[in-house]
Amino acid sequence: MLRIAAAFAALALGLMLAPLVFTSGSALTTMSVMGVMIVFALSYNMLLGQTGLLSFGHAVYYGLAGFFAVHAMKFLALNKIGVSLPFIPLVGAAAGLFFGVLFGAVSTRRAGTVFSMISLGLGELVAAFANVLRTFFGGEDGIAANRAKLAPFLGYKFGPQIQVYYVIAFWCFVCVALMYALTRTPFGRMCNAVRDNPERVEFVGYSTQRLRFTAFTLSALFAGVAGALAAINFELMNSQAAGAGMSGQVLLMTFVGGAGHFAGPIIGAALITLLQISLSDVTKAWMLYFGLLFILVVMFSPGGVAGVLALHRPLLRGGRIFRLAPVYAATALPLAALVTGGIVLIELAHHMLVEAQSDGASTSVFHVPMDGASPLPWICTLALFFGGALGLRAIWPKIGDAWASAMMTQTAGKNTK
C-alpha cells in the first residue's frame, strides 16, 4: 500500500515538475499529447488487459466525446456561460458514457471474436456517418473551437500551452488514480475473472454479460475524457479521430506498452507518442517502422515493454540483476547491427523508390553519405543486417539461460537462509 502511494506521489510530482525540466515549446506539446494518450490507452486496457475484450473501435468514444467537447466549448463561448475549460472533460465523460451505454448494450452481449467484429462494425458505422453528417462532424476540415474564449478559471484563460498542460496533467492524474482504484475493487477482480475463465464466473453467480457491459461503459467514459482533453489540446476535431486509424493506434500503444500490467499502457502511450512526434520529422517511412515494431512485439515479446521489465523485477529486488550485465552487453552488438542494418535498408529502399527520380540516387542515412544506385551500400547493409541476425540468434538462448540461473541462485540463496 505504501509503495502504491509512493508511486502515485511520484507520478503527481513528475507531472508537476516535467514542464520545469523540459521547457521547450515542442516538449510541452509532446507532453500534452502524451497525457491525453495515457488516459486513452489506459481506458482501452480496461477492455483488453483487464476484461479480455479486444476492441477495434475504441476511437468511437474518444472521437465522439471530442466532438461533443468541441461543440460544448463553442456553445459556452457563444452564450457566455460561466463554465470554464477545466470542466470540459466532464462533458467528454458524459458523452463517452452515453455512447458506451448505447453501443455497449449491443456489443457486449458476446465476448471473443464476435465482440471484436461488432466493435469493428460499429467503428466503421460511425466513421461512415461522420462523413455524411457534415454539420456535426464538419466534413474534411473538422470543427474548431477557441479555448481562450471560455470563462476564466481562477484568473487563467488557458490560452498558453503551459496552462493547458496543467489541465491535462490534472485530469490525467485523476483518471490514472481512478482507473487504478477500479482494478482494486471486487468489480475489477471480477473483470479479470471474466477474462480468465468466464464459465466459472457464471458458476459463482455473476452475469458475465453485465460485467462486460459495466467495464465497457466505464472504459468508454474514460475514453471520453481523453477525447475531450484532445479537443482542448488541439482546439480542433475531425472525423479521423473516431476512425479506424485511431482505434489501431490505441491498440498499438497498449500492446507495445504491455496489456498485462497496469503501467503498460502508460509506458506505451508515452513511448509511441514520443516516437510519433520525433520520428515523423526524421524519416518519411515512420508508419512502416510502427508496423514493424508492432509485429516484432507480437512475435517476440507479447507482454510488451512492461512484460519485459516485470521479468527483471525479482532480480532487481534480490540485487542480482548485475548477473545479466555480461550477457546483455554481448547482445548489444549484434542487436545494434541488426537494427542499424534494418533501418539503413528501409531508408535506402525508401529513398530509391520514392525520392530517387527527383533527387538523384545519392542520399545520406545517419549522416553517412551513400549512393543508392551502386551495389556497395546495399551489400554492406545486408551484411550488417544478416550478421546481426545470426549473432542474435546464436546468443538468444544464452539470455534465457542467464536469466534462469540468476533466478535459481536467488531462490537457492533464500532457502539456505
Next chain:
Amino acid sequence: MLEIITFSTLNGVLYGMLLFMMASGLTLIFSMMGVLNFAHASFYMVGAYFGFEISRRVGFWPGFVVAPLLVGALGALVERYGLRRVHRFGHVAELLFTFGLAFVIEELVNMIWGKLPVDYRVPPSLDFVAFRLFDTTYPAYRMFMLATAVAIFAFLLIVLKRTRVGLIIQAALTHPNMVAMLGHDVPTVFMMVFGVGAALAGLAGVIAGPALVTQPAMAGLLGPILFVVIVVGGLGSLAGAFVASLLIGLIQTFAVAINVSLADMVGGDAASRFGELGHVTVAQIAPVLPYLLLVLVLILRPTGLFGNRET
C-alpha cells in the same frame, strides 16, 4: 427502371462472387486456426499490384497465372514463419500479428508503388463490348471476371467435397489431432490451406485490379467488408459465406443505384424534421449498409445466418 434492376443485379452478383473468392479462403482459415486474418484483404491488394507489375512487363495473361501463385507462396511463408510462431501466445496474439502485417503491407505498397492509383488496364483481348441491353453496353471484361469467379467457386466445391484432399482438409478443420494420428502432416495441411486462401485472394486482386482501382487503400476499403461477409454468413461456414457474399454484393450495388433521400420519399416538410439526415440519399449511406447488416445479424442471430459456433 428495368435497366437499372438488370444491370445492378448483374454487377451485384459479380461483386458478390468476387467477395466470395476472398471470403471462402478467409472462412476456411478461420475454421482451421480460429483466427480472423486481418491481412487477407492485403493479399488481395498484393495480387492486384503483382498483376499490374507483371502485365506491364510481360502481359496480362502471364500475370493472371503467376501473380496468384506468388501471393500464395507469400501467404504460405507468412503462415510458416509468422503465424505458427505466434500461435503459442494465443488467439489474440495471432489476430494482432495479422493486424500488424496488414499495416506493414499497406506501407510497403505505399513505398513501392506510391500513394496514387496505378494504371492497371483491362487487356486488349478482353476490351470489347459483350452485349447490349436497353441501349446500355456491358463490358466483356466483367463477364470474364464473373466467369473466373464462378469457375473458382466450382473448383473449390469439387475439391472440398469430392476429392481426398478435400476430405483431409475437412477432417483437419474439426479433428486435427485425429487426422495427425492417422499420419497426415496437419501443420503442412494448414500451411497449404493458408497459401491457397491467399492465392485465391491474390487472384481476386488480379482480376479486380483493372475493373476497380488499384491503389494502396484498396485493402483497407475491402477488408472490413470481408469480415462482415464471413460473420454475417456464420464464422467457418462456406455456404454462409457464399450467401452473405451475394447478399452484400447485391445490397451495395442496389443502394448505390438508388439516388433517393428521405426528403424525396416523404416530402420536404416532413423530412425537415430529421434535419441533415433527411437529405442523405440511399446512395450516400451505401457504405454503411453492410455494417448495419452486421450489427443487426449479430444482435438477432449471433451465430450468423448459417453458422453453428459463436467464437
